Amino acid sequence: xxxxxxxxxxxxxxxxxxxxxxxxxxxxxxxxxxxxxxxxxxxxxxxxxxxxxxxxxxxxxxxxxxxxxxxxxxxxxxxxxxxxxxxxxxxxxxxxxxxxxxxxxxxxxxxxxxxxxxxxxxxxxxxxxxxxxxxxxxxxxxxxxxxxxxxxxxxxxxxxxxxxxxxxxxxxxxxxxxxxxxxxxxxxxxxxxxxxxxxxxxxxxxxxxxxxxxxxxxxxxxxxxxxxxxxxxxxxxxxxxxxxxxxxxxxxxxxxxxxxxxxxxxxxxxxxxxxxxxxxxxxxxxxxxxxxxx
Amino acid sequence: xxxxxxxxxxxxxxxxxxxxxxxxxxxxxxxxxxxxxxxxxxxxxxxxxxxxxxxxxxxxxxxxxxxxxxxxxxxxxxxxxxxxxxxxxxxxxxxxxxxxxxxxxxxxxxxxxxxxxxxxxxxxxxxxxxxxxxxxxxxxxxxxxxxxxxxxxxxxxxxxxxxxxxxxxxxxxxxxxxxxxxxxxxxxxxxxxxxxxxxxxx
Numbered sequence: 431x432x433x434x435x436x437x438x439x440x441x442x443x444x445x446x447x448x449x450x451x452x453x454x455x456x457x458x459x460x461x462x463x464x465x466x467x468x469x470x471x472x473x474x475x476x477x478x479x480x481x482x483x484x485x486x487x488x489x490x491x492x493x494x495x496x497x498x499x500x501x502x503x504x505x506x507x508x509x510x511x512x513x514x515x516x517x518x519x520x521x522x523x524x525x526x527x528x529x530x531x532x533x534x535x536x537x538x539x540x541x542x543x544x545x546x547x548x549x550x551x552x553x554x555x556x557x558x559x560x561x562x563x564x565x566x567x568x569x570x571x572x573x574x575x576x577x578x579x580x581x582x583x584x585x586x587x588x589x590x591x592x593x594x595x596x597x598x599x600x601x602x603x604x605x606x607x608x609x610x611x612x613x614x615x616x617x618x619x620x621x622x623x624x625x626x627x628x629x630x631x632x633x634x635x636x637x638x639x640x641x642x643x644x645x646x647x648x649x650x651x652x653x654x655x656x657x658x659x660x661x662x663x664x665x666x667x668x669x670x671x672x673x674x675x676x677x678x679x680x681x682x683x684x685x686x687x688x689x690x691x692x693x694x695x696x697x698x699x700x701x702x703x704x705x706x707x708x709x710x711x712x713x714x715x716x717x718x719x720x721x722x723x724x
Numbered sequence: 725x726x727x728x729x730x731x732x733x734x735x736x737x738x739x740x741x742x743x744x745x746x747x748x749x750x751x752x753x754x755x756x757x758x759x760x761x762x763x764x765x766x767x768x769x770x771x772x773x774x775x776x777x778x779x780x781x782x783x784x785x786x787x788x789x790x791x792x793x794x795x796x797x798x799x800x801x802x803x804x805x806x807x808x809x810x811x812x813x814x815x816x817x818x819x820x821x822x823x824x825x826x827x828x829x830x831x832x833x834x835x836x837x838x839x840x841x842x843x844x845x846x847x848x849x850x851x852x853x854x855x856x857x858x859x860x861x862x863x864x865x866x867x868x869x870x871x872x873x874x875x876x877x878x879x880x881x882x883x884x885x886x887x888x889x890x891x892x893x894x895x896x897x898x899x900x901x902x903x904x905x906x907x908x909x910x911x912x913x914x915x916x917x918x919x920x921x922x923x924x925x926x
Contacts, residue, residue, distance in 0.1 A: 443900075444899060447896035447903075450893055450896055450897045451900055453904075464907060468860070468876075470849075473876070474768070474769050477778070480764055481761050483782070484764045484785065484789060487786050488759070488789060488790060
């Protein structure tokens with residue numbers, strides 16, 4: 431009776447699968463015959479000492495009722511980043527690649543006549559101006575329902591608290607962007623000029639401030655709030671910036687001594703990062719206390 | 725859609741997922757024993773149907789339950805414990821397969837037969853079972869994953885989608901493709917007379 435019900439259920443699934451594939455569906459008799467064959471495969475035997483071994487292993491894995499202490503140091507953090515990288519779906523990488531290509535294209539079209547140092551300004555602009563959108567795409571992708579299960583597992587099973595994971599990922603992304611800029615700088619033709627240093631400052635300051643802004647919101651109010659806050663900030667900077675004159679954060683100052691908006695943005699970024707780190711420590715401590723009390 | 729019936733019923737869990745999670749979070753040792761007894765064998769069988777190395781299967785079973793306990797102790801409360809445990813196991817399994825383990829996968833061992841049973845019909849049954857086993861294990865990993873969860877573990881298509889992180893339509897398509905592949909490979913055996921059920925009496 432159970433087999434009959436199972437076969438019928440399987441038959442319906444196969445009918446729907448066949449329709450999706452645009453192929454003829456099997457008959458119930460065919461499915462029943464196939465199911466009977468498949469049932470002949472013996473399920474692997476369970477060793478008799480499996481359960482006692484599991485109980486012993488689980489008992490000695492750590493005292494129950496206490497939160498699992500995560501090891502400190504850089505290696506666990508690198509493992510966290512590696513785990514993230516391995517589970518990045520191809521579609522996500524494609525989206526990021528398209529955004530990056532768009533950055534170059536937009537910059538090439540709009541900024542090719544700007545008097546930046548040869549070639550370097552365009553690359554720096556392309557990367558920095560598109561970075562927030564790439565970051566937003568990453569966050570939105572992580573929130574997609576179809577990906578939530580796999581990412582949710584990673585998040586749930588990670589030995590690190592959510593705030594630490596966020597800070598590590600944000601810091602890694604930021605350092606990657608900075609490293610990319612440094613490479614661009616190093617491979618630029620000719621000696622490094624003061625104007626190039628000003629340009630790098632002009633592009634780095636809003637980047638660091640934008641990331642700090644997003645991280646502070648995420649740690650305090652969650653990822654959705656961070657997405658909304660980032661959209662608001664970057665939209666305002668992009669739309670209202672030209673009306674702010676010399677305080678336009680996206681404008682390149684005439685010299686380091688006239689870069690007050692950029693220095694202010696860097697200071698603000700530092701404060702936001704300090705807030706995020708402090709907040710994550712508070713949350714972590716509260717979480718540990720809560721878990722310890724269970 | 726009517727829910728499927730698991731072909732090999734596990735030791736029936738007597739505690740709900742919520743009760744079990746609450747017990748584990750509270751440090752209740754009996755909850756831990758219950759987790760190992762109710763779900764250890766089932767997770768083991770699932771992993772062993774995909775991997776040949778029994779020591780590795782044992783390690784992954786232990787890892788699955790350890791991760792689950794750790795996550796529950798940190799505050800995770802799975803809505804569906806069964807699907808959640810299989811999702812953890814499936815992710816561990818995928819990790820193994822991605823790391824090249826598949827190159828070392830061999831077909832599961834042929835069950836030993838008692839002396840005196842090698843009659844012609846017994847030999848034919850054994851050949852057919854081996855052909856089915858090889859056909860299932862010869863499926864591409866993505867098709868084998870869906871077939872194993874849907875047919876052998878008795879999950880519904882929706883549950884398989886939740887476990888694997890795939891859209892429901894993709895699960896159905898893969899299930900259908902797995903069926904067609906098996907149909908091609910097992911065509912010679914589909915109408916062979918059998919002596920009886922398998923060793924489990926099914």
